[in-house]
Amino acid sequence: MVEITVLKRSRTEAALTQRKFFKKTAKGKVFKVLRERYLRDDVSCGIDGCKICHDTPLPSYGDKNHSSFPDGHFLLPDTNVFLSQMDLIESPLFGPPIILLQTVMEEVRHRSLPLYNRLKALTRMEDKKVWVFYNEFRSETAIVREEDETPNDRNDRGIRKATQWYAQHVALRSSSIRGQDQNSPTILLLTEDAANRFKAEKLGLSALSVRKYVEGMKDSPQLLDLLAAEGSDEIEPTRVATGRQVLYPEYLSTGILVAGVKAGSLHQGHFNANQYNYLEGNVSVPGFNKPILLIGRENMNRAVQGDVVVVEVFDEKEWKAPADEVVDQESTLKDDDAEESEGEGDAEKSGQLREKEAKMVKVEKIASLRSLERLPTGRIVGVIKRNWRAYVCHIESTSLTSSNSTSLSIQTVFATPVSRLLPRIRLRTRQAPTLLNQKILVTIDRWDATSRYPEGHFVRALGRAETKEAEQESLLLEFEVPYRPFGKAILDCLPQQGEQWVVPPKTESSKEWKDREDLRGLNICSIDPPGCQDIDDALHARVLPNGNVEAGVHIADVSHFVHPDTPMDNEAAARGTTVYLVDKRIDMLPALLGTNLCSLRPFVERLAFSAIWELSPEADIVNVRFTKSVIASKAAFTYEEAQIRKDDPHLQDDLTQSIRLLNTLAQKLKAKRMAAGALNLASPEVKIHLDSAESSDPIDVEQKEMRETNSLVEEFMLLANISVARKIEEVFPQTAVLRRHMPPPKTNFEKLQDLLEKRKGFKLDVSSSGVLAKSLDLCVDPDLPAFNTLVRIMATRCMLSAEYFCSGSVGKNTFGHYGLASSIYTHFTSPIRRYADVLAHRQLSAAIGYSPLHPSLHSKAHVERILEVVNKRHRLAQMASRASVEFYVGLALKARGERGGGTGVTEEAFVIRTFRNGIGIFVSKLGIEGLVTFKKDMLFDAENYTMTVAGMVISVFDKVVVRIEVEKDRNTHRGKVKMTLVSPIDSKGM
Amino acid sequence: MASRIEILNEGGFRSDGRRQFELRTIEIDLAQQGQADGSAVIAHGLTHVLVSVFGPREARMRSHTMHDRANINVEISLAAFSTGDRRKRSRGDKRILEFASTIKSTFEPVIQTTLYPRSQIDIFVQVVQQDGGLLQACINGTTLALITAGIAMLDFVCAISGGVHSTSPLLDLTNLEENDVPNMTVAVMPKTQKVSLLTMDTRLHVERFEEIFRLAVEAGSTILVEMKAAVLGRSSRLIESVDSSTQPHGLGVENDNS
């Protein structure tokens, strides 16, 4: 029973507690807004040993490790400290307890949502001591903005007032401890604002700048590097700021940007950098069906991959085609000096560089002829939102002025991000020499109009480049994969019996058995890739007396263990998916569930969620039902084992019969899907052979083999997903968790269509998925068996990616899954490793009346919010897996090349793009793409996708032979795959 | 770019500093207003209404006369600046009519109308200022005005709004909260625990519904304490100030458990 009380507000505080103001909407309508605030005396200070407050997690005397505060201290940072120094505060070396004011928290939220989210994560970290003090609700610390006060000044005053209150509050406590000569700990206001510090000191408070404070800390050298780059005028006020050359146009004000976008004269979208050419990028905007092309540094105007920018589109006669040249920033900018370019003072040098870059973006004369390739072209006039994060980088050795490893002087150096989509970052560090050869994490702090490069600071080192640990961690960071071990609160959600947990004996009173079907007697088996530890699906089939077939798909009952709104559930929702790297798996759920209690291992009883169909011999669904169940799998096969078993005529046991029955049905199901217009898509999939579990040295790469039994499992999973999707959508039309694949805009295929027609004479009909499937089937070159797969891969890249969505949020006519040609679809079959499936399980469980639906799954807003995260995680996880494969392919190539005597590896490959100075190729056997570049421009026919190299004509789709070498870039120390042509001609030295 | 205000933050505070089950301050003024037979000014936080009751008196229109009981007439007016937007709502506004009929049907079974055949009871509700929980304020104000008018009722009627933010129930919603969370208003008669009104414009899951409903019924008793204190305060003031021969306006409710 809860206590219901009435809060009394005294009339005298009215000024503090009531606010009336008028708000004008965009349409000019005037609203009166009333707000009220209840001030209270029970807002806790959070400090242990306080006699007045409850709930006190902060240590009694704060932190006593700082040289200036031997009696202990607590930090009370202002808003700007969090806005600019988050890396410092997040560092594990930064230990003092922090008092986070509500005022500060709200201001951070107002200013930057990503930083606010980091701040919130900080308050939840187990090794950080952060206490949120709701100062605006405590009667002594609440304040009201005065008439002549700016909101900023008001907040600063509020922060000082709270500091003052804390100082008095802890003093009160100390003096009451009898007979002890303890001084009370200091409440230290941390602020970069000198005026604020001055005002605080006048009130008798302690205040310091971040730099001053960090200098007195135990680990100051490492921590000082984490300080964000400040505006150069602040660091070196003596420098003549006016002497600096403006390199970029200034941004327009937010008001003008917003108004322009609204009026349609400006356009808003995400900035995408071009991976082949660092001087080019594009922005997809709603107003144009093709992306807006941005050519050159000035037009890209300091945008970084992922930023939300506003562009102005030029007059149509100024539109250009994307460059047909490969431009690499490392080689072009290799001579630029980090120390000098800082001032950009050397006008001559700067001018040379500009000229060089201008040449790179020269307008090609025949570009106007290539009307097909001409794109709307424009320039960036403002940034709505930066999407900066920490980037994995290498320090460029040539940018160091001193590489003496004992040198601790501050140097300005360049860091080159691993991703080709990002600009090099300039940073100042004392540790430069020790960071060479390492992968390091760097964040961007600012990018001024007077600075060619963005400025950032060093966050931490990840380890030696090319070591597995460093590469693995940098991959996880680069794709934002959450990889911290599961915390205690999460592990506490697991069953207490741990590994010993078993399905309890079947009794009337057992709550596990309540409303569960006993399917232990069925001949259920699982079929997975070799070495699979998280078995989330198993199947069975048997002939019914009426001649129909009963087929069942049994999925691990994850929702039995993962309850909504628990720490484990929240963590799984934040992770969204399990991430598979070649040599590591980052689980969505703790291993106890994933690889044990929820894994449908053979010979043990497991809880399952079953979908059971009655299918006609023609594989038409007669009916379907869903039930929670207990199963006991009879076998765990690999695809290969299942295939062998199925094909062995001597085997007539029930299990084998069951596999054969499933296989026959699966073939019919597949035929039906294909007839309905499903696409047979392809992505380059290769398998890495690891030497042994311990060394995990790749010994070779091979393409994945597809067997009948792969398709068997796939068909039944599709069937289960579709059946479940129908059911949950029917019962929860507003909030069902579904998955869709939107049909791609026809324009996406234009280039591929043109290529196929000109080079191969094939016509690609893209008017529907069905006809596309048919015309893809016809793209066959009898001499080149891999050609069809290549075309499928290229066609797949023209499509949109599938996404999760909430059924009530979009029109019902957009539910369809284009690739599968299904009108509705969801993910149900892998709840151990995908969070969307967990939600689908909960909804299905409620749909069949097994359990009530958690209220959060009734809320459209909530489901949308979760799925947005899951979609993002899903996309990043796929990219991380691909990058991991690429890294290992590189290692395998290196190993293979070394075995072959250091001359590299030769492979057959397809030409997929032609540039003025190179060709893009795809090595299907290795599933990798690469570039062969030439030192000079070649005779190049963009219209017909051909180029002439030393008299040989090479065109797109030609089969060539390349030599692949992995060489180490001497400057950045990263391994680079280098390709050269071997046939039709040897391009070595060209 | 304004970011949204948090409805319930991690410290357990709502946007106005209250916790989940804390009601806003309730201010009641039962002083006589103009010519009315009974009147009450009630404020729940920043929502202020003035309710005036006239009657029971002879029905002004023949057609409204009922031979066995009193006819109840409810009219609502909004002060020009009481709502968010500045537009003046006319009495014929659909939303206002609906509101009036809700109040009417809430009180019809509570007022002992059969004691006043062929007569009419007029309830005029004037909304002075609103910040959420308007219906609860109207109902609580009407209860008090009816009592001061000395009209016989079976019980008090205490109303409260409630809603759910994610999975956390909240009581007595502000305008900001009403716009954000699924919500409902419940009116109960504390003595019998009977519910005389339940309105819900937004969808709410049945389990959440039960929880909030239970809480709202409980909150009814908390509000009752405030209302009774105001009524008793007024009575004692009347007794003090008025010559003992004059009858104070009697309490319409059989006072049993105060």
Ligand SMILES: [Zn+2]
């Ligand atoms: Zn305290």
